[in-house]
Every structure is written in structure tokens, then in C-alpha cells.
Amino acid sequence: MExxxxxxxxxxxxxxxxxxxxxxxxxxxxxxxxxxxAKVGAFLTVDRKGALAAASAADARLANGEDAPLLxxxxxxxxxxxxxxxxxxxGSKILEEFVPTYDATSVDMLKKAGAVIIGKTNMDEFGxxxxxxxxxxxxxxxxxNLDHVPGGSSGGSAAAVAARMCTASLGTDTxxxxxxxxxxxxxxxxxxxxxxxxxxxxxxxxxxxxxIGPITRTVRDAAIMMNVIAGHDPKDSxxxxxxxxxxxxxxxxxxxxxxxxxxxxxxxxxxxxxxLDPEVEKAFADARKVLEDxxxxxxxxxLPHTDYAVxxxxxxAPSEASSNLARYDGVKYGxxxxxxxxxxxxxxxxxxxxxxxxxxxxxxxxxYALSAGYYDEYYGRASRVRTLIMxxxxxxxxxxxxxxxxxxxxxxxxxxENVDDPLTMYLSDIFTLSANMxxxxxxxxxxxxxxxxxxxxxxxxxxxxxxxxxLRAGYGFEQSAPSFPxxxxx
Amino acid sequence: xxxxxDDVEHIAHLARLEVDDSLVEKFSTQVSGILDYIDVxxxxxxSGVPLxxxxxxxxxxxxxxxxxxxxxPSVTLTNAPDRDDDFYTVPKVVG
Numbered sequence: 001m002e003x004x005x006x007x008x009x010x011x012x013x014x015x016x017x018x019x020x021x022x023x024x025x026x027x028x029x030x031x032x033x034x035x036x037x038a039k040v041g042a043f044l045t046v047d048r049k050g051a052l053a054a055a056s057a058a059d060a061r062l063a064n065g066e067d068a069p070l071l072x073x074x075x076x077x078x079x080x081x082x083x084x085x086x087x088x089x090x091g092s093k094i095l096e097e098f099v100p101t102y103d104a105t106s107v108d109m110l111k112k113a114g115a116v117i118i119g120k121t122n123m124d125e126f127g128x129x130x131x132x133x134x135x136x137x138x139x140x141x142x143x144x145n146l147d148h149v150p151g152g153s154s155g156g157s158a159a160a161v162a163a164r165m166c167t168a169s170l171g172t173d174t175x176x177x178x179x180x181x182x183x184x185x186x187x188x189x190x191x192x193x194x195x196x197x198x199x200x201x202x203x204x205x206x207x208x209x210x211x212i213g214p215i216t217r218t219v220r221d222a223a224i225m226m227n228v229i230a231g232h233d234p235k236d237s238x239x240x241x242x243x244x245x246x247x248x249x250x251x252x253x254x255x256x257x258x259x260x261x262x263x264x265x266x267x268x269x270x271x272x273x274x275x276l277d278p279e280v281e282k283a284f285a286d287a288r289k290v291l292e293d294x295x296x297x298x299x300x301x302x303l304p305h306t307d308y309a310v311x312x313x314x315x316x317a318p319s320e321a322s323s324n325l326a327r328y329d330g331v332k333y334g335x336x337x338x339x340x341x342x343x344x345x346x347x348x349x350x351x352x353x354x355x356x357x358x359x360x361x362x363x364x365x366x367x368y369a370l371s372a373g374y375y376d377e378y379y380g381r382a383s384r385v386r387t388l389i390m391x392x393x394x395x396x397x398x399x400x401x402x403x404x405x406x407x408x409x410x411x412x413x414x415x416x417e418n419v420d421d422p423l424t425m426y427l428s429d430i431f432t433l434s435a436n437m438x439x440x441x442x443x444x445x446x447x448x449x450x451x452x453x454x455x456x457x458x459x460x461x462x463x464x465x466x467x468x469x470x471l472r473a474g475y476g477f478e479q480s481a482p483s484f485p486x487x488x489x490x
Numbered sequence: 491x492x493x494x495x496d497d498v499e500h501i502a503h504l505a506r507l508e509v510d511d512s513l514v515e516k517f518s519t520q521v522s523g524i525l526d527y528i529d530v531x532x533x534x535x536x537s538g539v540p541l542x543x544x545x546x547x548x549x550x551x552x553x554x555x556x557x558x559x560x561x562x563p564s565v566t567l568t569n570a571p572d573r574d575d576d577f578y579t580v581p582k583v584v585g
Contacts, residue, residue: 208544333569439545
């Protein structure tokens with residue numbers, strides 16, 4: 001039995017039946033990391049000792065007949081979630097030595113559910129990127145083809161699940177950073193509704209857009225993870241005081257009633273869009289057919305401000321970033337450059353040495369957009385356009401339950417291909433970032449593989465706080481889609 | 491919108507960055523390109539449209555103002571790059 005390829009649901013059953021142990025499962029993952037991570041580069045920190053200790057403790061609890069939703073399951077975390085005693089770099093040199101003294105709420109919930117934290121995964125610095133090439137440490141490679149990017153910014157979390165180095169992981173999504181790498185790596189990723197999962201202990205990039213969510217092998221596993229991490233948290237004032245449902249009941253709903261009666265909207269602005277890869281277009285058309293065969297009614301909807309979404313996003317996100325990242329001043333935590341002439345010079349040297357080029361570029365963009373005389377022209381205008389985009393989705397959802405599209409316009413591109421062309425990189429977020437602007441949930445589920453062997457994903461968006469419809473449709477699609485070559489060889 | 495090298499240096503100063511000489515030219519070209527792209531927003535009629543206040547539920551969040559235990563300086567200052575006892579230290583600010 002390949003322990004490292006098990007889903008959460010499968011591993012839980014075997015653990016409960018005492019056919020496998022958590023130490024055995026975690027050791028299989030650690031061996032896998034040892035054997036293959038030098039070429040994939042999914043991890044920044046592997047907590048071998050902590051993971052084995054937690055696995056032993058889980059085995060003792062299992063032997064005692066205890067049960068918990070993730071008891072003994074190895075989970076990896078994007079390295080921007082604070083973990084007590086385990087360094088949290090955010091993919092940045094400025095936090096290279098930062099060791100948090102508290103756990104993020106989502107991490108605390110995972111631990112309470114019995115999960116074994118195996119390590120921290122690589123990412124674009126502060127979440128700024130779509131390829132994990134902007135990490136301050138090393139690039140992560142796509143397990144399906146090591147010459148290609150895994151997507152980003154949660155590229156390490158996606159690659160680790162696809163390469164079977166953990167059973168599941170957490171990522172974060174500010175403009176597509178869970179869904180796009182999940183799509184590029186042939187696995188499942190869910191960006192929950194804004195406010196559904198506490199952001200306490202998440203290192204901020206753009207606070208009005210950031211959201212934590214699961215990256216898993218199956219839709220069922222995503223629902224299991226959501227049952228653990230969703231819920232109101234008084235420590236995050238934007239966390240919604242809304243009861244979290246049992247997300248796995250969405251799957252039972254499909255098993256009982258299928259998808260008949262469900263309406264899926266396809267935005268007319270997305271069809272025939274410039275830059276859409278023909279293979280992605282074909283995979284999406286096939287996915288649409290699968291849903292139609294399941295009884296889903298396809299309707300045309302309109303998102304009239306689609307052409308403005310990328311532009312508005314790349315004003316708002318860098319503006320929030322320039323403000324959030326002002327905290328890295330070399331005083332309270334993080335690296336400090338010593339050879340400075342006074343306080344201001346210390347700030348400048350510390351920040352310039354600590355931040356990579358993409359982060360500096362976005363801070364400059366954001367500072368410009370917020371500076372005196374330009375605020376109304378850039379930030380103000382972009383914020384009003386965001387209101388229009390939110391209204392577009394509200395209107396579109398009057399006529400459908402879910403909205404479907406490809407996740408990304410192309411399969412994963414080659415490493416280095418877009419490094420010096422930030423605008424092209426930004427445009428690859430076209431299908432994903434509107435969901436962050438509107439605060440709605442979005443799922444990426446594998447829907448095909450290109451002739452060159454690179455996975456592609458179907459995106460399913462839902463109404464705010466309606467992850468249930470998204471999971472039900474995603475699960476139905478997953479159960480019914482033509483078989484997908486599930487695992488990459490390494 | 492063209493952002494000159496001087497503009498980049500001025501904005502960098504506002505953001506407390508000391509952009510490497512080799513990057514100033516590059517940022518000037520790239521940020522100008524991004525701003526040209528962003529100009530598309532001028533085509534949208536936003537008159538009367540309110541500012542978006544984020545995607546959070548539009549309710550104020552209050553809590554009781556109660557004293558709770560604090561981790562204390564030994565924990566809070568764990569990651570200080572430079573400290574003197576229970577204080578952060580910084581380069582001299584006033585002459």
C-alpha cells in the first residue's frame with residue numbers, strides 16, 4: 001500500500017481500524033520528502049521531530065479508542081501561517097529567522113482536530129506571484145513536469161499534495177493563490193467565502209482579499225478540512241459570525257439527489273477570451289458536458305466589468321500591501337541591517353535587503369496609488385469598480401446557483417517564461433481574482449490533462465457562504481468526470 | 491502614465507525603500523507599463539458608485555473591554571532584532 005497516496009478519508013479509516021499507524025503514515029511522507037523534495041522544492045521547513053512526536057501522540061490516542069476529524073493525518077502549511085516554535089518566513093528573507101510565539105487560529109484548529117503538522121511550504125514572497133518563482137529562497141517545480149511552475153502563490157502547498165509529501169495542506173488565496181496552483185498540479189483547492197475562516201495568525205498581504213483554504217486530493221477531503229478550519233473567531237474582526245455547516249453533507253446531498261435542478265452560469269465575457277489556450281477551452285467544454293449530463297442546466301450570465309477586474313485588483317492589492325508591509329521596519333521582529341546611518345537609513349536598508357524585487361515593485365505601485373494627488377484617480381476609482389464587480393456577481397447569481405469557468409487561461413507555464421513580464425503574469429489571474437474582489441467561494445477541481453501532460457482545472461464559484469453548492473457540484477463532477485491520470489511520477 | 495526614474499526614487503523614499511540602482515530603470519519601465527494598463531479603469535463610469543469597503547459582512551464588531559493576561563515582555567520581545575532588557579533598541583533618533 002502506498003501510504004503517501006492515501007486521501008484523508010482513506011487514511012482515517014485505516015488509522016481507525018488500526019491497519020496503519022500515524023507514525024507509519026508520517027514516516028512515509030518524511031521519506032518521500034527526503035527522496036524527492038530536492039528536485040521539487042515544495043518545503044521551506046520540515047519539522048521531522050515535531051511531526052513524529054505528534055504522530056506518536058496521535059497513535060496513543062487512537063489506541064485509546066479516541067477519534068478526532070484529522071487524528072494522525074499529516075498536513076503541510078503554507079509558510080505564512082504562524083506556528084509556535086516553528087519558523088514562519090512568508091517566503092521572505094526579511095522573516096528568515098522569525099519564530100512565532102503563537103499559532104494561527106486555523107493551525108490551532110488543525111492541531112485540536114489531531115492533525116500532524118509535517119512542515120511549512122514554499123510560496124511567492126508574501127503571496128505576491130502566480131508561480132512560486134518569487135520565493136526569497138528557491139523555486140518550486142511542478143511535480144507533473146519539473147520544467148514547469150506549480151502555480152502560485154501557494155505553489156509549495158499544491159506541489160506537496162500532488163507529489164504525495166503530505167495528505168493535505170493549507171494555502172491562502174488573495175487573487176487565485178489556492179485555486180490556480182491546485183489546477184496546475186492536478187488536485188483540489190477551495191477558497192472559502194471571505195470571513196468563513198479566521199485570518200488571525202496569517203501574515204497579511206491584502207487583508208480585504210486574503211482567505212485561507214484547503215488543498216487536497218479530493219473534494220471530500222476539502223470538505224473534511226473545511227469542517228475543521230471554518231468558524232467564527234473573535235480574534236479576527238472580519239471573521240463572520242455565521243454558523244459553519246457540516247460541509248460533507250453537501251456530498252451526501254449529491255449522493256442522494258445528484259445535481260438535477262442546479263443551474264450553472266457561464267459568463268458570456270469569458271467565452272472566446274483572448275489568450276485562452278485551445279486545450280483549456282476543450283477541457284472546459286468537456287467539463288460543461290459532464291455537468292449537463294448530470295442534469296445541470298447551463299445558462300448564460302453576464303459579468304460586464306470583467307475587462308476591468310485585473311486592473312482594479314492590481315491597484316487595490318498593492319495598495320493594501322504597501323500599507324500592511326510597512327510593519328517590517330527592523331524593530332520588533334525580522335531581520336535588521338546593522339550598517340545604517342540613523343533610523344530612516346536603517347528602515348531603508350533593512351527593507352531593501354529583506355524584500356525581493358516583486359514585493360518592492362508592488363510596494364512602489366501601492367504607495368504611488370495611495371499618494372497625495374493620485375488617491376482618487378487610482379485607489380478610489382479601483383474601489384468603486386470593485387463595487388461594480390460585486391454587483392455584477394450578485395446580479396449573475398440571481399439566475400444561477402454556481403458559475404463555472406476554467407481556473408487559468410493556460411496550463412502551467414515554463415519556469416522563467418514570465419519572470420520579467422509582470423503584466424503577463426498578472427493577466428493569468430483573470431478567472432480567479434474576481435472571486436476575491438466579490439468575497440465569494442471558489443473551487444478548483446481537475447478536469448483534464450494537456451497533450452504535454454500538464455493538468456487543467458474547472459473553477460466552480462458560488463454565492464457568499466454557499467460553499468455547499470460549490471462542493472456538491474465539484475463532488476458530482478469529480479465522481480462523474482472521465483478518469484484523470486491521478487498522480488505524477490517523480 | 492510615465493513614471494520616471496526620479497519618480498521611482500521619490501516613491502521608494504516615501505515607502506522607506508532604497509531601490510538598488512540596477513532596479514530603478516527596470517521599475518520605471520515596468521510600473522509605467524502597469525499604470526498604462528490600469529488606465530483602462532478610466533473607461534468605467536463610476537459616478538455615484540460607492541467605495542467598496544471590502545467583502546466582510548457589514549456589521550460593526552464590538553467586545554467588552556476586559557483586562558486579559560498578556561504574554562509579557564519575555565515572549566513579546568522574543569523576535570526583537572536588538573533589545574536592551576525589556577526594551578526594543580533602535581538607532582539614535584534625536585541629536
